[in-house]
Amino acid sequence: MEKKLSCSHMQGCELFVQFALNPALEIWKKHYCEAQYEGCARYKMSRKGSAVPLTLLPNGKQINAIRSDVEFGTTAMLNCIGKRRLRMAKSLILTGVDINASNVEGTTPLMAAVEAGVDDIVELFLEHKADTSLSNMHGETALDLAIAVKNEYLISLLQKHQVN
Structure with missing residues (x-):
């Protein structure tokens, strides 16, 4: 065929x-x-x-x-994660994009960066106080996703930033 x-x-x-x-x-x-x-x-x-x-x-x-400004910001942030563009992510944060906003499935930029294994962007989000306690529509947090993809570095990093 x-x-x-x-x-x-x-x-x-x-x-x-x-x-x-x-x-x-x-x-x-x-x-x-x-x-x-x-x-x-x-x-x-x-x-x-x-x-x-x-x-x-x-x-x-x-x-x-x-679409709202939040939706456009989230779309732009997810796009830069997919393309692994740290500088673009920094610029979007400086322009006020909400790093805790989520898409229709509840995925936040932090979760998307964890799933994509973009360590430097995950670090950036955590430096800017991304909320590690948020969960997606499946009840998974960024830490759960790091465990699922077996990224030891991100597991350790997210554990240090967990809200108690």
């Missing part, structure tokens, strides 16, 4: 930030980005050299939801 190539525009697609916020969107990624990308409205606009709005879904529908 012949495997199709992935979309050539995956690398710079801003929609991937949305995938980080909502794992349910993985279905879009698998269908459009990794298989039927020729049918993706975003891909078609990119091929024409047109600017692709973040509100355009792969099926051509527009998202009309108004």
Whole structure:
């Protein structure tokens, strides 16, 4: 069976930030980005050299939801964690992004950084008093996630910063 190539525009697609916020969107990624990308409205606009709005879904529908500053800040922070950009994370903190805000699953930037194994960003969040007691929709804290990924350094670091 012949495997199709992935979309050539995956690398710079801003929609991937949305995938980080909502794992349910993985279905879009698998269908459009990794298989039927020729049918993706975003891909078609990119091929024409047109600017692709973040509100355009792969099926051509527009998202009309108004997002808060907190949601934009959380999205930006999760994006910089995914790209391992410490300087960007520092800049976002300086601009006032709430490091304790969470996505729809209750994942905070600290939890995301722990899961991604981005030690320097975890250290940054802890220096800026990220709340280690927060839990996601599964009841897991950042420490629980560090234990799950078996990152001994982060386990030790998070234990030192736990609220008693």
